Amino acid sequence: MSEAPVLDLASLRRGCAFCSLQQLCLPAGINAQELQRLDEIVRRSRPVERGERLYRLGDPLTAVYVARDGAFKTISISEEGEEQVLGFHLPGELIGLDALGAGAHRCEAVALATSNVCEVPFNQLASVAAQLPSLQQQLLKVIGKSVDRDQDHLGMLVRRQAGERIALFLHGLSERYRNIGHSPTQFKLPMSREDIARYLGLALETVSRGFTRLQEDGVIEVVGRRIDIRDIAELDRLAHSAENDEPRRRGRA
């Protein structure tokens, strides 16, 4: 609608060139001139409030999105109206690729916290990408990373032990926080236990017990949504091997 060609300082400063996520996001690997072409099509509107949706089931593909801060979940709604969590999206991670196949969204993207979002109109992105090989390359790479996250998610769900899934989940989150420059050992979960449960295919009580168990074993410290990973090596081990060695412990190892 309002395509203001007026470049004031404030909006420039909010552009890709100043963004801390630059190296992870679409701009990675493209030069300053090219960056401007990209920047021109990116829309940065008011913050999205917790609970708001970027798009709904069935909406036509109009744009892809990247959060600059905050977090999102993507959910699909089953016939009976119960929701499955298909993914969590931290800053810098592309949102909206679920519409690439059919041209319409097959899930909904819900803000887990108030977030500033970059909206990239898809058609324009595609045509600019066709002209800038390095952007095309980066677009494919970013899509690929999204595929990788889906496969990591599969890797959790295919595990049969709840403890393994939970350990993998925390381990993966830790990695992702590290990537965006946050502490990999201390962070605040943006999602509820129920969201985690619906992401991991578990009952929420099981998630809660899993956290408690990890805390009892000295692997993490958890207070509500605050997580502090104390023994990342052990978390790693639990995530991968069977975790059945220690029958049960009270204190630390």
Add this chain to the structure above:
Amino acid sequence: MSEAPVLDLASLRRGCAFCSLQQLCLPAGINAQELQRLDEIVRRSRPVERGERLYRLGDPLTAVYVARDGAFKTISISEEGEEQVLGFHLPGELIGLDALGAGAHRCEAVALATSNVCEVPFNQLASVAAQLPSLQQQLLKVIGKSVDRDQDHLGMLVRRQAGERIALFLHGLSERYRNIGHSPTQFKLPMSREDIARYLGLALETVSRGFTRLQEDGVIEVVGRRIDIRDIAELDRLAHSAENDEPRRRGRA
């Protein structure tokens, strides 16, 4: 290795223009001239035998693949050496996207049956796509469909009832066979019970029992790997709702 510029009749006939999967694969929506550009970079080598691999864990991204017939599975190997099945690939479905993110394959693609495969060198594909907007568009769409299949897979794994997962699995396969012009109700599974189990996060015995149960309930007919879906509506219902209505039945409905 052997880049024969000689276009004999046989190899032309094997090209995209003659392929029955044309409308589902990369050529969809592109015109005859453009098709030739694509065709020139596609390599069609000898059939891949059952058990052979298109690529292995860690291999650099050199190409993406599409089977013209036969079938593949993609697997990831856990630390302990046990394999997880990340996906099954029927004819026309792109294989090899797992390397887009990191530039190297994070899983292995194994032939489930002898298959004829089209190999599309990735760099050439990307550069041709940049020149042909309709190919770029189609490439993104095909990638999107692959993402959709991953999400369908997630949708199975997140279910907590084994019966639901199995019903969803058969239902999804049926759809995919329909798409490629096979009978959606009668087909031969290209994979073993163990593969299905590792795909669904179940024990192979549970898969076997699930099939038996569906047969007892008159939903399918199953003999070894031959499947005949008798009541697709019921299969659909089982896949989506809770399946807990009928406590137990002996004969047919």
Add this chain to the structure above:
DNA sequence: CGCGACGTTGATCGGAATCAAGGAGTGTGG
């Protein structure tokens, strides 16, 4: 024919779902 891979079926056991209750944190209004 006999071997080996694959599939089915049965019996038992354990882990996670479910049901149920209570506690902790947050925000609102009296």
Add this chain to the structure above:
DNA sequence: CCACACTCCTTGATTCCGATCAACGTCGCG
């Protein structure tokens, strides 16, 4: 400032589904 309501999280008791162990059946092939 506190009472209240609400959401979110934890913990406990019980039940049940699916993993596991084990044995047998079947098919394809040398």
